[in-house]
Amino acid sequence: MNPLAIIGRAFLEFLAVVGRLVEFAANGVRHCFTPPFYIRQTAKQFLDIGYYSLPVVGLTTLFTGMVLALQSHTGFSRFDAETAIPTVVVLSITRELGPVMAGLMVAGRIGASIAAELGTMRVTEQIDALTTLSTNPFKYLIAPRLIAGTLMLPLLVLVGDVVGVFGGFLVSVYELNFNAANYVSQTWQYLERSDVTSGLWKAAAFGFVITLMGCYHGFNSKGGAQGVGKATTNAVVSASILILFANYMLTGLFFAGK
């Protein structure tokens, strides 16, 4: 077979998938802004995605902040720059590690559960049943999840930022013998508002990507238990990759905008 044909076919297949995904996303977003709104469903998703993800996000960012302080101490002590540790910790957490770590953890937690739930609803015909009960599945199932994901992730990351900086503080004060008051004042010294807000914008984008991937793969799953399993895997993997990709693109964008 012609190798060019294989490349061409794979490329066309890729474009078809991108097209379907964009159409799905556009449909989902459109239904977020057109009534009827399912307040109950949306509130439930706020609770699931936001509140119940707090422990996971808190623990992840706590340890990230702690290890960040230790590692940067190892490096900076070689040229007597230990005083930069608070700044390094707070900038790394707010600009980069807070949103990315939270995003990846929530992708595992929420992306998987959305894909499994919608996938099961698809194969047991519950999604078709919604239609026969005069309920648009996009409005009832997908819009609440997209809204909750996009709005809750920034809040989670904000909490994660605080916890992460606190992790760095703990290690620096109790392990590396920093003065607590000095550490706090140095944390604030070079921090700008844009460091935090750029991280929160990223978080909103990640939240949208996570819920979109969960919904897309779950909604389009087929073929029983195996299909649901595949949808779950695909949702988590594609969300994680898209998070890392979007992270670079957004960082580039903020970098250029400075």
Place this chain on the structure above:
Amino acid sequence: MTDVPKIELRGVTKSFDDKHVLRGMDLKVARGESVVIIGGSGTGKSVTLKCILGLLRPDDGAIKIDGQDTTRLRGAQLDAHQAKFGMLFQGGALFDSLPVWRNVAFKVAQQPGVSRKEAKRIAVDVLASVGLSPDVGDIHPAELSGGMQKRVALARAIAAKPEIIFFDEPTTGLDPIMADVINELIVKCVREVGATAISITHDMASARKIADRIAMLYEGRIIWQGSKKEIDNSGNPYVDQFIHGRAEGPIKMQVRKL
């Protein structure tokens, strides 16, 4: 007006990739009539129902409800079209996150001006009409037996008094006695609501009980139709083989994929 069939399919075709499921299906169902479509697995029975519902779009042909073609509907018109239907799904397709009464009142509760109390009262009434006590309303579908789930699903399908009701293999997976209970409930409910009904089944006892007219689907076409009295003298070898359940005959089962 009485001459216009409630449901009319003309030359409907539907393929999935290179699999031709419906190959020119014609069927007329009069207002208030109960038609049962029989046929083996994979002959396109479910696809037919999904095409009429607008869940699938046929490749070619016309599907008319009250004389109006429905195959090109979109948006609000499609919603209005789908609002005319109720459907009993094969596996029940009950929403497992909601208690039974909210399943039953799902469509009713969304109509404007229906309070929670009112919706629950309606649900209890409808549950009573399928022989279930009010306390069943408060438990979750997963805790019910198969026969009870079918009854709840039936209650949900009729609760909003649809003009047209579809039954997808209503007796599959039930013991013969429970199957007969469901058949009798179907006959009673369809009569009470005054709906037009299409059922698909391969259970001949069920077909004889709920049908005014029986149509046999084979290889994507209706190959025979007539009243249920005529079915034993159809003179059609395909129908004879099917209703007597013989392995030998003109219908060849593909036991092994070649």
